[in-house]
Amino acid sequence: MGSGVAGRWIVANAVEVDYEDGTEVFRADMFTYPWACLEFKEDGSGSLFDGEGKADAFTYVATAESLVLKYTQGNDTTTYRIQELTESRLCVQEEHFEAYDGVVHKELIEINLHK
Secondary structure: OHHHHOEEEEEEEEEEEEEEOOEEEEEEEOOOOOOOEEEEOOOOEEEEEOOOOOEEEEEEEEOOOEEEEEEOOOOOEEEEEEEEEOOOEEEEEEEEEEEEOOEEEEEEEEEEEEO
16 A cells, blocks of 8 residues: 555645534634645655645555554654545545543544645
8 A cells, every 4th residue: 555655645625623522513624835745755754745845754654544654753643544545636534532521522634635
């Protein structure tokens, strides 16, 4: 699967959706700069370019279901569920859960990329 994700992927759009106990309570387009992209190399390394000239290096592991990025500075790791992967389209989702005051809160980030 690593070779299937290898290459430069430009961020087409990104959306944040928040849920409380399974009910959507917030939806917003996330701002991205033109030419923000992710680059995956065949050797398992990559870079995140923010579109403003900054880049973050990472290593990654791709399977049929997920894409795990471990950033080289610090201990941050991001796990994306792969929703779609074709030669020209990559759609991934990241979820965060927390519960407080008896309510389950879920934040969902969906990022659509293209070559």
